[in-house]
Amino acid sequence: MLAVALSIGGGAYASAQAAAGSQAATSTGITFHGLSLVNGWASEQVNFGTGNPRVGILNGVVYLKGSLAQPTPGSSLFAQLPSADRPVDTLLINVWTDGGNPGTLEIRTDGRMSVSSNVACGSGNTATCLTSLAGVSYPLGS
Numbered sequence: 370m371l372a373v374a375l376s377i378g379g380g381a382y383a384s385a386q387a388a389a390g391s392q393a394a395t396s397t398g399i400t401f402h403g404l405s406l407v408n409g410w411a412s413e414q415v416n417f418g419t420g421n422p423r424v425g426i427l428n429g430v431v432y433l434k435g436s437l438a439q440p441t442p443g444s445s446l447f448a449q450l451p452s453a454d455r456p457v458d459t460l461l462i463n464v465w466t467d468g469g470n471p472g473t474l475e476i477r478t479d480g481r482m483s484v485s486s487n488v489a490c491g492s493g494n495t496a497t498c499l500t501s502l503a504g505v506s507y508p509l510g511s
Contacts, residue, residue, distance in 0.1 A: 399425035399432060402451070404482075410439045410447035413499055422447075422502055424454050429509050431456075434501040438467075442493030447500075450480035456511045464505060466490075467498035474505060 401423035406412070413436040431454050437447060449458040459477050461502035464484065466472035472486035472495060490498035 384416075399427040400427040401434065404435075404439060404448040404450075406448055408439070408444040408446055409441055410437050412436070414439050417499070419501060419503065424450060426454060426509070430506050431509060433505040436499060436501045438499050439493065439497040442491075442497045445483035445485050445496070446481055447484060448482050450476065450482060452480065454509075455480040456507060456509075458511060459508070460507055460511055462505055462507070464496075465501045465503075466495035467500075468495055470495040472496040472500055474502070476507075477491070 486496040
């Protein structure tokens with residue numbers, strides 16, 4: 370079964386932010402853990418100040434944050450989630466990529482995460498130039 374989640378400008382994360390009124394209030398109860406990036410993917414914190422790619426859980430909702438890029442395009446696989454953060458079904462989630470273009474984050478049941486976009490950027494696509502994980506969230510058991 371394939372679960373599809375759309376979270377550009379929405380999702381559980383955005384709802385929690387609106388209710389709490391600020392990013393600081395939202396993330397106070399969340400303990401974020403760094404994601405181990407693979408296949409040449411790297412954090413874009415230095416270039417954009419968006420934070421390193423991280424994952425956390427609060428009240429049964431998994432949250433991702435940070436941004437990443439792959440300077441030399443290759444595999445779209447960028448990290449694997451810890452078992453406690455993995456969905457029950459494969460998730461396809463809309464994300465923002467370079468230039469404000471839409472991309473797709475795929476989170477598989479084994480925790481492997483990959484991103485893609487149909488818009489060209491250099492020798493790759495806009496997902497490899499920049500992908501934002503801000504606003505990505507999903508309930509455990511999805």
